[in-house]
Amino acid sequence: MLRQVGENEGKDFSAKGRFIQAIAHPTRIRILELLKDGELCVCDIFEELNVEQANTSQHLAILKKQDILQSRKEGLRVIYSIKYPEIIDILKTADNLLLQQAKDTMSTFNTD
Amino acid sequence: MLRQVGENEGKDFSAKGRFIQAIAHPTRIRILELLKDGELCVCDIFEELNVEQANTSQHLAILKKQDILQSRKEGLRVIYSIKYPEIIDILKTADNLLLQQAKDTMSTFNTD
DNA sequence: CTGGTATATAATTATATTAGAATGCTTAGA
DNA sequence: TCTAAGCATTCTAATATAATTATATACCAG
Numbered sequence: 481m482l483r484q485v486g487e488n489e490g491k492d493f494s495a496k497g498r499f500i501q502a503i504a505h506p507t508r509i510r511i512l513e514l515l516k517d518g519e520l521c522v523c524d525i526f527e528e529l530n531v532e533q534a535n536t537s538q539h540l541a542i543l544k545k546q547d548i549l550q551s552r553k554e555g556l557r558v559i560y561s562i563k564y565p566e567i568i569d570i571l572k573t574a575d576n577l578l579l580q581q582a583k584d585t586m587s588t589f590n591t592d
Numbered sequence: 593m594l595r596q597v598g599e600n601e602g603k604d605f606s607a608k609g610r611f612i613q614a615i616a617h618p619t620r621i622r623i624l625e626l627l628k629d630g631e632l633c634v635c636d637i638f639e640e641l642n643v644e645q646a647n648t649s650q651h652l653a654i655l656k657k658q659d660i661l662q663s664r665k666e667g668l669r670v671i672y673s674i675k676y677p678e679i680i681d682i683l684k685t686a687d688n689l690l691l692q693q694a695k696d697t698m699s700t701f702n703t704d
Numbered sequence: 705c706t707g708g709t710a711t712a713t714a715a716t717t718a719t720a721t722t723a724g725a726a727t728g729c730t731t732a733g734a
Numbered sequence: 735t736c737t738a739a740g741c742a743t744t745c746t747a748a749t750a751t752a753a754t755t756a757t758a759t760a761c762c763a764g
Contacts, residue, residue: 540742564692577679670711
């Protein structure tokens with residue numbers, strides 16, 4: 481309690497905070513990686529991920545709320561796709577960084 | 593309970609999941625943005641951020657554990673710096689994406 | 705060794721996020 | 735209209751993460 485909110489501090493969660501938070505979950509990352517190759521319906525996504533349909537919907541909703549995904553209906557199905565492809569760049573950069581980290585760890589025999 | 597861990601599913605949190613999780617907090621994002629201009633000691637960081645020293649240390653520890661930051665001692669001080677500058681690219685890409693989102697929202701008068 | 709400063713860690717409590725179950729909504733077709 | 739399919743939403747219990755407070759460690763000066 482008694483949280484001091486200085487004038488230099490953005491309320492609580494910055495837009496960027498919320499945005500990154502939105503992708504900071506393994507299931508959601510996997511969803512994004514599935515969708516990077518094109519659009520998919522919920523039925524395909526949750527079967528591919530092997531998680532409950534309801535849970536998949538929840539994660540999709542989080543991503544959509546952050547305007548990362550878009551959706552359209554096609555009969556009974558709801559088809560999701562990536563709205564801003566830059567999100568894939570972020571994941572790709574993360575991959576590269578992790579790869580580099582792994583290499584560095586190898587080469588220095590740093591067993592932490 | 594009874595969580596099925598299929599063979600196609602990485603245990604729990606993937607490396608990427610843990611990595612993104614590590615930066616998915618407003619305070620940690622602000623730390624990274626402070627450090628993008630150069631190294632700083634803990635004392636400078638927590639005063640700049642206006643959060644408790646202990647809390648700052650905790651966030652720094654999370655970032656260091658993910659090998660995103662590095663530190664060295666200089667007398668009593670501990671100086672932190674960014675180890676993999678690509679992390680800044682990620683934040684920059686996020687910024688661009690958010691900016692684009694904002695523009696799109698403007699131009700469509702989408703008041704959600 | 706003593707005291708003081710900078711940082712880290714631990715313990716506690718508060719808060720947020722998650723998965724799953726149950727249910728609701730919408731659409732298509734009989 | 736009735737039923738089933740596909741998806742979304744709500745609620746709840748479990749779990750995870752966060753901030754606070756208190757304490758510990760490391761280092762330096764005297």
